Amino acid sequence: MSYSIFKVIKEGLTGQRGWKPAWRNPEPKAHYDYIIIGGGGHGMATAYYLARRYGKKNIAVLEKGWIGSGNVGRNTTIVRSNYLLEGNQPFYEFSMKLWENLEQDLNYNVMMSQRGVLNLIHSDAQRDAFRRRGNAMIFSGADAQLLTADQVRQMVPFLNYDNARFPIKGGLLQPRAGTARHDAVLWGYARAADALGVDIIQNCEVQGFRIEGGRCVGVETTRGFIGADVVGSSVAGSSSRLMQKAGLTLPIESHVLQAFVSEALKPVVPCVVSFGGPGHFYLNQSDKGGLVFGGDLDGYNTYAQRGNLPLVENVVECLMAIMPSAGRARLLRMWGGLADMSMDGSPIIDRTEIDGLYFNGGWCYGGFKATPGAGYVFAHLLATGESHEVAAAYRFDRFRTGHVLDEPGTGAQPNLH
Ligand SMILES: Cc1cc2nc3c(=O)[nH]c(=O)nc-3n(C[C@H](O)[C@H](O)[C@H](O)COP(=O)(O)OP(=O)(O)OC[C@H]3O[C@@H](n4cnc5c(N)ncnc54)[C@H](O)[C@@H]3O)c2cc1C
Numbered sequence: 001m002s003y004s005i006f007k008v009i010k011e012g013l014t015g016q017r018g019w020k021p022a023w024r025n026p027e028p029k030a031h032y033d034y035i036i037i038g039g040g041g042h043g044m045a046t047a048y049y050l051a052r053r054y055g056k057k058n059i060a061v062l063e064k065g066w067i068g069s070g071n072v073g074r075n076t077t078i079v080r081s082n083y084l085l086e087g088n089q090p091f092y093e094f095s096m097k098l099w100e101n102l103e104q105d106l107n108y109n110v111m112m113s114q115r116g117v118l119n120l121i122h123s124d125a126q127r128d129a130f131r132r133r134g135n136a137m138i139f140s141g142a143d144a145q146l147l148t149a150d151q152v153r154q155m156v157p158f159l160n161y162d163n164a165r166f167p168i169k170g171g172l173l174q175p176r177a178g179t180a181r182h183d184a185v186l187w188g189y190a191r192a193a194d195a196l197g198v199d200i201i202q203n204c205e206v207q208g209f210r211i212e213g214g215r216c217v218g219v220e221t222t223r224g225f226i227g228a229d230v231v232g233s234s235v236a237g238s239s240s241r242l243m244q245k246a247g248l249t250l251p252i253e254s255h256v257l258q259a260f261v262s263e264a265l266k267p268v269v270p271c272v273v274s275f276g277g278p279g280h281f282y283l284n285q286s287d288k289g290g291l292v293f294g295g296d297l298d299g300y301n302t303y304a305q306r307g308n309l310p311l312v313e314n315v316v317e318c319l320m321a322i323m324p325s326a327g328r329a330r331l332l333r334m335w336g337g338l339a340d341m342s343m344d345g346s347p348i349i350d351r352t353e354i355d356g357l358y359f360n361g362g363w364c365y366g367g368f369k370a371t372p373g374a375g376y377v378f379a380h381l382l383a384t385g386e387s388h389e390v391a392a393a394y395r396f397d398r399f400r401t402g403h404v405l406d407e408p409g410t411g412a413q414p415n416l417h
Contacts, residue, residue: 045375095373237338
């Protein structure tokens with residue numbers, strides 16, 4: 001069923017009785033050509049592009065709970081391609097271009113809003129660093145503008161300019177960046193993948209791998225053994241736990257990241273505002289009016305999807321430092337998600353040492369913006385056995401050869417990325 005304005009009007013006039021479930025609920029088959037583990041954004045996008053771009057059939061996505069119950073439905077919805085390093089920026093710009101056409105591609109409203117991402121500048125050194133980053137963005141075909149303090153004030157008048165602990169001296173703006181409705185992205189991919197014949201199997205936890213003669217021939221699940229020619233893992237915060245079941249130790253730790261939303265306010269923040277340097281904080285306003293914001297990881301390793309109060313205090317202090325008027329708003333909700341933090345802060349999309357078993361993970365807390373791109377290039381790897389050119393740096397062996405992609409420059413300290 002194709003969604004359109006005519007369908008919405010027709011259903012509005014006929015009691016909304018003609019809508020059909022957006023995806024099926026099939027029983028698992030005994031064997032698939034491709035199994036993707038993890039019904040998050042990345043897993044679902046991988047299945048979609050495998051079917052759509054690479055013409056593959058007989059594909060299943062296995063999800064231990066319900067699709068969208070992981071980070072894809074828990075993130076702060078920020079989409080951008082404002083990276084510095086050569087191994088990263090072309091990938092994120094590739095993903096950005098897929099975002100720009102995603103709604104037409106999926107025939108689904110993912111509420112993509114290119115409202116801009118503004119990184120605030122608080123010191124001369126930070127301005128130099130952002131100028132360098134902006135140039136790297138422009139070289140990769142992305143957009144970037146360096147703004148003066150007056151231009152920032154005109155754009156976001158409700159920040160603290162006059163009596164600020166950390167005075168705002170300008171900003172780096174990416175106008176094409178912005179936000180997308182996170183769970184709608186997952187639903188859009190699920191609906192489109194299902195329409196191409198992908199089996200989405202929920203309540204089906206992968207508990208082990210069957211490996212014969214060095215080759216993965218299928219997965220042991222809570223719904224029995226399911227055979228496969230090719231298996232791809234896309235389980236985000238559960239990556240290290242799952243791959244351990246195949247005997248693999250990953251250069252990844254899991255940490256909890258919290259996010260927050262306030263009660264609905266009138267429009268006060270027109271773009272995404274990011275406050276880095278003196279603190280670490282990012283803020284946007286949802287279409288319903290809530291201020292959506294977050295900051296650093298809690299800082300300890302965990303598989304629990306909830307955080308603790310010291311980080312709440314830290315994040316709220318950052319909010320008060322840049323926008324004191326927000327202190328009068330009430331907090332509506334807060335939650336946590338599991339971030340798969342790699343040793344250099346950059347992701348891994350690669351084959352493993354077990355034939356037929358592939359891995360996508362280590363997205364830290366920046367993988368939502370990567371959803372279309374990661375799905376596309378992981379599908380490319382699964383379908384062709386070769387890395388896609390924009391993901392050529394995302395290999396396991398960079399940790400052995402020392403060619404790490406340390407975007408924030410903090411070293412092998414996952415909790416600092
Ligand atoms: C609070 C928070 C804020 C964030 N903000 C942003 C942001 O603003 N911008 C941005 O770009 N990124 C952001 N991120 C990061 C982003 O959400 C993740 O990097 C990305 O969603 C991970 O990919 P995914 O969607 O596939 O993960 P998930 O949605 O977590 O999908 C993984 C799935 O695998 C399933 N699974 C796990 N183990 C098994 C198993 N054994 N068998 C079967 N299924 C299994 C899980 O149930 C889950 O559904 C944020 C993350 C958090 C937690």
